[in-house]
Amino acid sequence: MFKKKSIILFLVLILSIAVLAGCSNNNTDEKASSQDTDSQLEEETFPIEHALGRTEVKRNPERVIVFDYAALDSLDKMGVEILGLPKSNIPEYLSKFNDDKYEDVGTLFEPDFEKIYELNPDVIFISGRQTEVYEELNKIAPTVFLQVDGADYLESVNNNMKLLGQIFDKEEIIDDELAKINSEIEKINKEVKEKGIKALVVLANDGSISAFGEGSRFGVIYKEFGFVPADPHIEVSKHGQNVNFEYILEKNPDYVFVIDRAATTGGNIAAEQIFDNDIIKETDAYKNERIVYLTSQIWYVASGGLQGTNMMIEDIQQALD
Secondary structure (H helix, E strand, O other): OHHHHHHHHHHHHHHHHHHHHHHHHHHHHHHHHHHHHHHHHHHOEEEEEEOOEEEEEEOOOOOEEEOOHHHHHHHHHHOOOOOEEOOOOOOHHHHHHHOOOOEEOEOOOOEOHHHHHHHOOOEEEEOHHHHHHHHHHHHHOOEEEOOOOHHHHHHHHHHHHHHHHHHOOOHHHHHHHHHHHHHHHHHHHHHHHHHOOEEEEEEEEOOEEEEEOOOOOOHHHOOOOOOEEOOOOOOOOOOOEEEOHHHHHHHOOOEEEEEEHHHHHOOOOOHHHHOOOOOHHHOHHHHOOOEEEOOHHHHHHHOOOHHHHHHHHHHHHHHHO
């Protein structure tokens, strides 16, 4: 009887040890599985479809190089640090990036490929000015083209910002900022359309002028902000349609919006100088103080970012006020 009891106790002991060992193994396996999942999340990449191709981008990349000032603007707003950028034409409102802690990686049109390779970036963001060197940059690191379509500005901004939010896990910030931007633009659009305000967008370039209409790089004035084109037949081209001051007087818009390229890229003749002439003084826009000099650094080199778009909204709202 005693022997039978001992055998039973022994078997129970063996079974208990086996169960405990199994639990321990399960805990170890779960811990290992959890560590593997964490590791996978850290290294997770996902495909980005853009106008120049398909790019696999690491989530929350840490070594970021930016050739697109709109992306720089937005990453700054999101609190994302960058590694390097071209420093030759940094807009004034982003002047903090002139600091030596940020690497200079060439110019907007001529990247320093050797320097970029040495910096070993996780991702490179580019704009339209770097499309010709996309393939070369993409060989160094995953390169994403954030296209801003002037003919559909707001949709471009929404798409690009949501993409950045996804890459850097900042979707909530992006959603809040886009909601404000969309709401403000909608208000202006309603006011402008109710009044049927005619406008003309002109680029001044060191003494010469060109006009931009619907579907152009500055088409946001017409489509999103709601102004009626003073000339619906303006040729759509990268540099606009060459015009003179007699043309502006002939079209006689309610507003003339002026972007001074020379103020951004360098030049000798300011837009205000060339618009101070007798022909312009005959226009209704001049007589009603509606020759509006837009914040050229934003409109010409940094449109498409969160902060820049808000500054564009301020430009238009101040013009209406």
